[in-house]
Amino acid sequence: MRVFVTGATGFIGSAVVRELLDAGHQVTGLARSDTSAAALTAAGADVHRGDLADPAGLAEAAASADAVAHHAFIHDFSADFDFAAACAADLRVIETIGAALEGSDKPFVISSGTALLQGGRVVTEEDTPAPGSFGEVRGRSESTAVALADRGVRSASVRFSPTVHGLGDHGFVHMLIGIAREKGFAAHVGDGANRWPAVHRTDAARLVRLALEGAPAGSRLHAVAEEGIPFRDIATVIARHLDLPVRSIAPEEAAAHFGWLGHVVGLDVPASNTLTRKWLDWDPTGPELLEDLEEGHYFKN
The missing domain is CATH 3.40.50.720 (NAD(P)-binding Rossmann-like Domain)
Structure with a gap:
């Protein structure tokens, strides 16, 4: 074709x-x-x-x-x-x-x-x-x-x-890594059990x-x-590679911490x-x- x-x-x-x-x-x-x-x-x-x-x-x-x-x-x-x-x-x-x-x-x-x-x-x-x-x-x-x-x-x-x-990705995961570097810790919202495919x-x-x-x-x-990966697992791997702690933040803190990504990081969308x-x-x-x-x-x- x-x-x-x-x-x-x-x-x-x-x-x-x-x-x-x-x-x-x-x-x-x-x-x-x-x-x-x-x-x-x-x-x-x-x-x-x-x-x-x-x-x-x-x-x-x-x-x-x-x-x-x-x-x-x-x-x-x-x-x-x-x-x-x-x-x-x-x-x-x-x-x-x-x-x-x-x-x-x-x-x-x-x-x-x-x-x-x-x-x-x-x-x-x-x-x-x-x-x-x-x-x-x-x-x-x-x-x-x-x-x-x-x-x-x-x-x-x-x-x-x-x-x-994959190699060359500048989407959500790349952004999460940048935010963790900037803030000094990798965060998840609440218990981080929300899932991302x-x-x-x-x-x-x-x-x-x-x-x-x-x-x-x-x-x-x-x-x-992958049907759904707990967000806390993503944050944990990011934190380990950056040698940073992992912290839970409250839903009302998400926008201040993640910027516009605060609207999506807490989504549970398997x-x-x-x-x-x-x-x-x-x-x-x-x-x-x-x-x-x-x-x-x-x-x-």
């Missing part, structure tokens, strides 16, 4: 590009800078210059491809990040690509997250964000994409674990490829290798991958999160 990939030079997207190329597919990646374009060329992919604010360009690239994998999202982890605006921009991209693919039966895979679902229990691929919840804002992109199955698009949503880990970057990329190749139209898939395994021949084989932390590469800078 000729696959158009947005977010093609990001942490997950670049792994997806490599996975697709290694499987014999052709890839065209969206690049908005010379640096991104050079990285795609070096990887063996073609380049489509543009960005998410260019609907005509996105539609053209999507229509000329056999499949689309949408992994770009406006990530700005500053204090004034407008999450709702970023979600609205993402929804516009999905609507644009969906219109370009309508009636083609082409695969269209988008990115979402398991942490958007109601916590406190093991959620499945059949669960959706609760009405009026924080997750529903981001979930509009997913529901729009899934609904494209009724318009002749083989759409699917890959819900990534809150922790997609995790998946290695290579396993996540393989799932995206399998979804493009054969996911059922309108399906929701869970890029989850997730199942049972249906994903049933629908696709996906068997995670990468290292688990705590094993990956023990490798030491997260602590080298």
